[in-house]
Amino acid sequence: MKHVSILIPHDSVMASIVDPRLIFTGVNDFLAQVGKPPAFKVQLVGLTREVQLHNGTFSVHADVLISDVKKTDLILVPAIGGELKTAIKKNENFFPWIIDQYHNGAEVASLCIGAFLLASTGLLNGKECSSHWLTANEFREMFPEVTLVDGRIVTEQQGLYSSGGASSYWNLLLHLVEKHAGREMAIMAAKVYALEIDRKTQSPFIMFNGQKKHEDEPIKQAQEFIEKNVTERISVEELAVKYAIGKRHFIRRFKKATNNTPIEYIQRVKIEAAKKQLENSRKNVNEVMYDVGYSDIKAFRTVFRKITGLSPIEYRNKYNGEAVEV
Template sequence: MNQGFQILTSTAPISVAIINLPNALVSSILGIQDVFHIANTFCIADKSRLFSVQIVQEKESIVNFQSNVPLKTTSLDLKQNFDVIIIPPIISDVRDIKVSKTLNTWLNLMYAKGSYICSVCVGTYVLASVGLLDNIKATTHWSIEQNILDTFPLVLLDIDRIVIEDKNIITAGGISAYLDLSLYLIRKYFSILVAYECANFLVVDAGRTSQKHYKNLASLSTELEPELKELLAWIKININQVLTLAILAKQMHVSERTLMRIFKKKIGILPTKYLQNIRVQMAKELLINSQKSIEQITFNIGYEDIPSFRRLFKKKTGLSPGEYRNIFMVKF
């Protein structure tokens, strides 16, 4: 939650528009509707002021992600007024997301009218595309972090947070963060008590603030040359060894300076940070897929200083190794 969080008070219904777009996730669209309807029915005592939710789309026919579920929708209209507008999760390569001039104009007009403009997951890419995230703090799904940074350098991206509000723009992280966004809005328009009552009804955690521990630290968003792919594969095989910049450069038959330049250009980070990321990611997998002790795992991934690794793990994931295992290891 942002430090400037304020509950909005009014007696008017809260009008919410969920924008249906190509490859939008229908389960999330309906899920957002359901959360607000549950809040209206079971959690909000004063029935004179409730959420009023519409699904709005630009075109008459929209093909959603892997779904033929019919949605009751209305069309975009420049005369419309909404308190809240939500771009839902979109399951698509961001390079295939196209924002029309009509939607661009509509979103910017609604923002100028005073609407809260929200996005979930890859929906952040839509807001960035229409210029609404220039010099705005925002979050998104961890898998498109580098793409956002490269394509929209004016976005003040903080990938670790689940929900961020900045200047009437509210962004939420991964796909399931539509729940966090919905609860955030319930808290914003009513109270923290109503939001927690709704969270308890849904049996979800209302206190999530970070998505650091969900991020795949080994994920790469760009195509790599065969030589670099070979090096990364070699690193995984030899991760339990001492791996210095000089050793990596020799393995790829380039100078250390050239290796740093290649990593920065193709992966977005320097080799030392990549090694940290891959080791933490491998530790995460071992923590939930094996019974090895934290000490054994530390040695298996090439660390000898256990306290140092614990600090690195906590920095990268927001959790200690023990906490991570307790939360994510499947227990039967």
């Protein structure tokens, strides 16, 4: 039987405590129904016996304190809310325990923005990580030694797991159920809780908002120029000349400041504009393509799918209730 420790951090998101408990105890119930022993011993683990959440609206009672847990097999780090640096500070007493348990053989999984707590332990340094796309820029700024993987739902490296944003963590929970209780139980959980099993990417949900929290003023001006001229075909050479920077140096500075190459940034701005039109207008794909500065439908579809994981028509049909098939 695997010992599962679900942490109760200060400023955590209630659902990301309740949902892991629900799925792992639920699997035990499924197993009991077919006469099999439970797969998991599930405990809520806190720094104190009671943790108040959402400004005191809810309180969660820990089954045990971290000092009571000498050995565990799987640690789940829920999502946190509020001001992230403050939340990390409030929960720093978890970190030595998480590190010790990991080095003693435990696996550790962060859910959504819980990645900020896991990254604060240092265990993710030099490794890849998933988190909510909305906090990607802040994560990269705070943890430069961790490689944040855009769009991926589940990341796994050396016994460390992380998930994408919001409800994406259900896919990580299903992944862990499958690993420790088998594919049959994961499929059963997916069916009972109406989950889409094996979803790999959160790309369709990502809204691109260029990173501008940097001090490189010419690069910031280049970003704004790209965003204001979404219908134009803009080249890197044109931008380098416009801001009087050598092309190679411009590319390096742009990448350092924004975490995107200039070409990637141009593409993402254009595709974000296309997404909004596909969501909110009755234009067909060709009309949208021309509006964002593309003239080659194959190139447009290729870039659109690369960024969103969907074709333009699939995206429109998913998010535009008034979409008309073309």
